[in-house]
Amino acid sequence: MTLLEALQLIGYSLGAMLPLWMGYLLFKQRLGVVTIQKLLLGLGICMVGWHAGNLVITLRSLLGMEAARWDLLLRSANTIAVISITVCYSLLLHVHIHLWASSQSRELTRIERIRIYLSYIPCLFLVLVVPRIWTGSYHPMIAKLSDFVLPFALWIIYSLAVVSITELLVAQRASSISEKRILRTLAFSFIAIAVLILASLGLGLGQGTIAGQYLQTFANLGSLLPSALLAYYIYRYRYLELIIKESLIVATFAAVVLAVYVYGIRRIGDWANARYGLRAGVVEAILILALTLLAAPLRGWLERKFRALFERETALYRDVVAGISAQAGQYRQLPELLAAIETQTANALSLGRVRIFVRSDEEANAATQIGDSDLLNILEAAETDHIRVIDDEALRRLDYNIAYVLSREDRNSGLLLIEAPPNALTPDVRAVLEVLAGQIAIAIEDCRLVEENVRLERKVAEGERLAALGQMAATVAHEVKNPLSAIKSIAQVMSEDEQLKAQHARDLNLIVGETDRLSKSVTQLLSFASRQPPAAMPCRSDELITNVIDLFRAEAAERQIDLRSSLEARIELDGVQTGAVRAALSNLVLNALQATPVGGRVIVSCVTQDHSIVFAVSDTGPGISPAVQAKIWEPFFTTRQRGTGLGLAIVRKRMEEAGGAARIVSQNGGGARFELRLAVSEARR
Known part of the structure; x- marks a missing residue:
């Protein structure tokens, strides 16, 4: 041959x-x-x-x-x-x-x-x-x-x-x-x-x-x-990769053995017979025996080569899972980690689109993106049915082919959503994505724990800083309050003297006015420094808003501002909540009246959302720029020349002491809206 x-x-x-x-x-x-x-x-x-x-x-x-x-x-x-x-x-x-x-x-x-x-x-x-x-x-x-x-x-x-x-x-x-x-x-x-x-x-x-x-x-x-x-x-x-891989190994091994026999054993046997007179059949038998001994190592070598060729994608899957596990600690914020995982997974597995939907308290109350409420419903349905892989029509309507529940110790934190051609979602890819979902759930929980620890550390540091500021404020306030009272009393007594009043009436009135203003600032300092939240008699939410509006109605009329209320909730508040909300609303209404131009409107409202009551103060003023919004809650930060910068700091502090929260919803040039949220039990609704 x-x-x-x-x-x-x-x-x-x-x-x-x-x-x-x-x-x-x-x-x-x-x-x-x-x-x-x-x-x-x-x-x-x-x-x-x-x-x-x-x-x-x-x-x-x-x-x-x-x-x-x-x-x-x-x-x-x-x-x-x-x-x-x-x-x-x-x-x-x-x-x-x-x-x-x-x-x-x-x-x-x-x-x-x-x-x-x-x-x-x-x-x-x-x-x-x-x-x-x-x-x-x-x-x-x-x-x-x-x-x-x-x-x-x-x-x-x-x-x-x-x-x-x-x-x-x-x-x-x-x-x-x-x-x-x-x-x-x-x-x-x-x-x-x-x-x-x-x-x-x-x-x-x-x-x-x-x-x-x-x-x-x-x-x-x-x-x-x-x-x-x-x-x-x-x-x-x-x-069918494994079957095909084995068939290729067998076919290649057979071809190599045939080639060795034809061009090795046969040729060597003929050469030995012609050169040395040895029997070709015996030489061939000895060489075939040697080939048999080498067959197993040869087949193993071929198998390793084909495994390197056909299983490189499997190695890639392992690298993806290991890489995501290693990267979890490299990102400080959860959104950064999720974005990195989405990009790396889509590129490594040749998927069209990968999105990680994470359920949080805010998303449970109100969906922040289009379709998030639908994803939340899909996740809740999966929890009810105790399934880990979702592949139904509801998911396809959102342009996703398959989703994996992100679960750790029976706690479901979100979904791993995949959009890809059907041929790309092979059994191997699905198996890797299922493992990946578990790794992502662990990474999310770890990242949240890190964020929670950082938040608590910052809160403790902020508390220590505020305590120091409060102590300083209390000291200053006590040192200033008594002299102010004395100055005001002397000025009032001097104004009763007709001769002095005729000569110094304007100056005396200025002294009394300024001491009143300073006294209010001192009161704010003492309120900020107080560690005990002020309590009041329990009150209904609608009555509380009515009382606050009555308190500022005269000032609103003087400024020619329409001050009105919108009462959609009637919730019974306890003493601590009443005191906190009254103090917060008073500060917010005063700020709104000062920021609203003549002919403007200030609305105080309250509504119920889920298991919370939300008080809101809205005005038609110039609004608050995004650059200022990040700083307005800091103590002693103010944009007014004669302000203390404690009003909004007291608002947030009082709401947190009552177990609530305060936030701003503002568009520059479109007015400002401050919201106070308190959790209420079903029994008081």
Whole structure:
């Protein structure tokens, strides 16, 4: 057996068995239900036909079979080979038209459908080619169909050129680096095969020589590349990877053993017999025994190589999970961590979109993004049904294919939402995403614990700072309050003297007014420094607002401002809550009256939301800029020339002491709205 014959035997055998085995697996698992999968299955069948036909012809030559005796078999093999290779390149174009449309996530256009029909025009020539194979005496396929060789070679070159360009264009749109590399490799491989076919069949280089026979054999074996394309799709979409991997190991191992036997054992036996007169059979037996001993290590080496080739994506999955676990401590804020996980997961697993929806107290009360309320409902339904993977119509209406519940120790913190083509969500990818969901849940809880610790540390530090400020304020207030009282008393006594009043009335009135203003500032300082929240008699929320408005109605009328109320809730408040809300509303209404221009409006309202009551003070003033909003709650921060900067600090402090919260809702130039929120029990509603 010559090297050329061995190359043909091994190449055509692999070319026939590999696509046959893959096609069998596809058919057995009923994967050929999508258009592109059916086309790939057909492509594999054509490859089996082409290589099987060439294998039969090669075996006839190797076994020395007479052409006349095996005429029917040889003509049948030529017919199957010609039909298979003709349909093969039409199917190859068909597959790549679908591949291009799929890369853009769209259906086929009308022009693309016309191109598909046109790609099958060469099949019409089979009507002329097949009868010629069966007429006259038997001759090899190339000799029998010599008139059609050049046109068909040009058709193959055109097809491979189109396929290569399509592969390169799809590679540019691919998001995965490994996918880009594979597509580009296939494209250049198709170009190389086109050059071989042009040199062998188109230009007839080396015709009639040994080099020409090798060139033609390589050109024929070049059609193994569609089998490589089929293997790529099976690998890319993770269909039956382990079975295919084992089949490749077995096939490659068999090819290596056959090559070693033919060109190693046989040649060494013949050489030993000719040179030293040793019996060739004994030498071959000894070498076969040695090959048997080396078979296990050789198969292990091949298995490791194929594992490195076909399991690199599995290693990538492990890297993704490990990377996310390691990154959890690198981000200070939870949104930063979630954004990094979303980006890395989408890129690493070639997914269209990844979003992590985290449930928080605010999101439970009111959805902050469009569709968040629907996601919250989906999460609650999953909790009720005790499911971890969600794949239903409600999720698809939100443009997601699948979702995984982020759960840790029976606590569900959110959803891992995935949008991707169905083929991308293979069993391996789903398994990795399920593991990833658990890691993300752990990372979220850890990040929240870190944030909570930081918040508590800041709160303790802020408390210590405020305590120091309060102590200082109390000291200053006590030192100033008594002298102020004395000054005011002296000024009032002097004003009772008619002679002094006539001469210094304006000055005395100024002294009394300024001492009153300073006394109010001192009162604010003492209120801020007080560690005991002021208590009052229990009161209903509507009565409390009415009392506060009555207190400021005269000042509002003096400023020509419309002061009104909107009472939608009547909740009984306890003494601490009443005292805190009265002090907070008084500060807020006073600030609103001072900020609202003549003819403006100030509205004090109260409503119930879920299990809370919300008091609000809204005005039509200039509003508060975003830059100032971040500082207005700080003690001693003020935008007025004669203000203490304690009003809003006291508001927040009193509300927190009562178990509530204060916040601002403002648009610059559109007025300001301050809200006071208190939790209330069902019994008091």
